[in-house]
Amino acid sequence: EAEVAQSPRYKITEKSQAVAFWCDPISGHATLYWYRQILGQGPELLVQFQDESVVDDSQLPKDRFSAERLKGVDSTLKIQPAELGDSAMYLCASNTGLDNNEQFFGPGTRLTVL
Amino acid sequence: QKEVEQNSGPLSVPEGAIASLNCTYSDRVSQSFFWYRQYSGKSPELIMSIYSNGDKEDGRFTAQLNKASQYVSLLIRDSQPSDSATYLCAVNTSGDSNYQLIWGAGTKLIIKP
Numbered sequence: 001e002a003e004v005a006q007s008p009r010y011k012i013t014e015k016s017q018a019v020a021f022w023c024d025p026i027s028g029h030a031t032l033y034w035y036r037q038i039l040g041q042g043p044e045l046l047v048q049f050q051d052e053s054v055v056d057d058s059q060l061p062k063d064r065f066s067a068e069r070l071k072g073v074d075s076t077l078k079i080q081p082a083e084l085g086d087s088a089m090y091l092c093a094s095n096t097g098l099d100n101n102e103q104f105f106g107p108g109t110r111l112t113v114l
Numbered sequence: 115q116k117e118v119e120q121n122s123g124p125l126s127v128p129e130g131a132i133a134s135l136n137c138t139y140s141d142r143v144s145q146s147f148f149w150y151r152q153y154s155g156k157s158p159e160l161i162m163s164i165y166s167n168g169d170k171e172d173g174r175f176t177a178q179l180n181k182a183s184q185y186v187s188l189l190i191r192d193s194q195p196s197d198s199a200t201y202l203c204a205v206n207t208s209g210d211s212n213y214q215l216i217w218g219a220g221t222k223l224i225i226k227p
Contacts, residue, residue: 031213040122040219040220041219041220042118042202042204042217042218042219042220043158043202043217044217045214048214056214089157091157091158095213097213101146101148101163101206101213101215102148102160102163103148103160103204103213103215104160105157105158105159106157107156107157108156108157110155
């Protein structure tokens with residue numbers, strides 16, 4: 001069964017360090033989303049890609065966060081420097097980009113900043 | 115601002131009973147509605163999607179949509195302890211061609227054996 005892959009599953013880092021997360025969407029899915037989820041809240045969209053292009057990064061804190069999807073397949077989300085408030089679950093999701101909004105999530109990366 | 119509202123719970127239901135989860139949305143032109151299940155520490159899993167007024171059944175799950183009243187609900191029949199999770203409601207508006215979803219904060223469901 002096709003799945004969204006993410007790594008690492010868990011990451012512990014100290015504040016001011018750099019961290020990076022990787023996501024490989026379901027094969028053929030043109031649209032890729034990075035979300036941040038804080039306990040007790042719904043997912044918050046950070047950035048959306050359509051193929052290799054950024055569709056929406058209006059909620060991405062660009063002073064410290066960056067995201068890329070260079071070949072329109074897998075994607076990397078980076079935080080530099082990490083802050084205590086960045087501790088959260090980082091989720092990647094994909095969908096076909098056609099007239100269907102069903103999004104499928106990877107297992108997520110739990111980030112803890114000390 | 116477009117919003118999706120859910121009761122945060124927890125909603126406690128005896129095993130074998132029907133669990134009823136509700137969600138309201140603010141944007142009248144919303145067209146696509148989704149229910150995701152999220153176990154503690156895990157990622158959201160899509161369990162139901164509904165696009166038209168009325169009921170949609172899939173096994174023990176039934177999604178109900180009422181666009182006039184701007185609410186969507188999820189019924190879980192014969193509730194099992196394994197149904198204990200947080201249920202997220204997500205909505206897309208027809209005017210959003212970027213296929214983005216607006217998310218509720220989720221309702222925590224507890225099934226008591």
